[in-house]
Every structure is written in C-alpha cells, then in structure tokens.
Amino acid sequence: MDSLKKIVISGPESTGKSWLTKKLGEHFQVPFADEYARHYLEKNGSAYDFDTLEKIIIGHKSHQQKAIQRAENLVFLDTDLLNFKIWEELVFGKTHDFIEKEIEKENDHIYLLTYPDIPWESDPLRENPDNRLELFELSLDLIKKLNRPYQVVKGDFDDRFENALSALEAFH
Structure with a gap:
C-alpha cells in the first residue's frame, strides 16, 4: 500500500476535473473517486452552511477511502481537502478546526492542477464563473506552500488529457 500513487485532480470549478478524473481512471483501468460534494448537494439541495460543509468533508473522506482501498498501485481522486480549505475560506472566511x-x-x-483555460459551463451547483484564475492561484499557492508535487494541466479537453498523461510521466 505504501507504493500507492494518489493522484488528485484539483483546481477551480468548470476546469474539467471530474471529466479528467474519470477519463484517467478508465484509461489506466484503476479505481477513481468522483466529486463527493456534488453527490451530496444534488441529493440534499444546493444550499449549504458551515456545518453542512463539515458533513460533506467527512463524506468526502469516506468516499475517497473506498477508492483508495480498492487500488493497488494508482488511484485518481477528484479534489481533496485543499479544495475544501479554499472553499471554506472563500465562502465563510474560516475553516473547520480539524x-x-x-x-x-x-x-x-x-x-x-487544472488551469481555467476551457470555457465556463453553467451548472446549478457552480458558484464562481468570474474568479477561476484567482481560485487556480490560491490552489497553486497552497500546493507550493505544502511542498506537494504537482503539474499544471492546460488545453482543450483532448489536449488536457494528453497533457495529463505527459504530466503523470514526470512523476515516475
């Protein structure tokens, strides 16, 4: 299990994270975890508060753990807690203690890290059409601050997939 590579597809809304997570999981024929927050909000309604986010974070961790447990060498995860930290700070100006x-x-x-160079797609759960570059920069800054390995993925969907494959080669 120590050799398990956990690849997180991260970045602002409407940058192809969910699509790329699924496409990479299918391409490599490995487990992947889609975005739990979307499932939760679609089921329970799009309104949320600070306490609701705690429930979503706990559900998110559990949801991703299921994919991780099924994985042998590689797993793809649609977002992680860095996205939640940024989300909480942006919306509520604070984060949960834990x-x-x-x-x-x-x-x-x-x-x-998905760059916001593809067109915004409207969706009832999306909130940030005008500050995707700012959110990208917040994500990049946090990843760098934590000294985590990363590659930025750009381009239209076909290029984005090919660029993601190339980026994964850099992690070997």
Whole structure:
C-alpha cells in the first residue's frame, strides 16, 4: 500500500476535473473517486452552511477511502481537502478546526492542477464563473506552500488529457 500513487485532480470549478478524473481512471483501468460534494448537494439541495460543509468533508473522506482501498498501485481522486480549505475560506472566511490536521494526513497526494483555460459551463451547483484564475492561484499557492508535487494541466479537453498523461510521466 505504501507504493500507492494518489493522484488528485484539483483546481477551480468548470476546469474539467471530474471529466479528467474519470477519463484517467478508465484509461489506466484503476479505481477513481468522483466529486463527493456534488453527490451530496444534488441529493440534499444546493444550499449549504458551515456545518453542512463539515458533513460533506467527512463524506468526502469516506468516499475517497473506498477508492483508495480498492487500488493497488494508482488511484485518481477528484479534489481533496485543499479544495475544501479554499472553499471554506472563500465562502465563510474560516475553516473547520480539524481541516489542517486532516490535510497533513494527505501529504502523499500528487496533484494535477487544472488551469481555467476551457470555457465556463453553467451548472446549478457552480458558484464562481468570474474568479477561476484567482481560485487556480490560491490552489497553486497552497500546493507550493505544502511542498506537494504537482503539474499544471492546460488545453482543450483532448489536449488536457494528453497533457495529463505527459504530466503523470514526470512523476515516475
């Protein structure tokens, strides 16, 4: 299990994270975890508060753990707690007390950070059409601050996939 590579597809909304997570998982024929927050909000309604985010974070961790347990060498994860930290700070100006400690536990994550160079797709659960570059920079800064390995993935969907494959080669 120590050799398990956990690749997190991270970045702002509407940058192809979910699509890329699924496509990479299918390409490599390995487990992947899609975005838990989307499932939760679709099931329970799009309104949320600070306490609701705690429930989503706990569900997210459990959801991803199921994919991790099925994986042998490689697993793809659609976002991780870095996204939640940024989300909480952006919306509420604070984070849950436990999030920093939980982020420390995810110190083996490797990041494919999606750049906001594809068109915004409207969606009832998406909130940030105008500040995707700012959110990208916040994600990049946090990944760098934590000294986690990363590669930025750009381009249209076909290029994004090919660039992700190339980026993964850099992690070998």
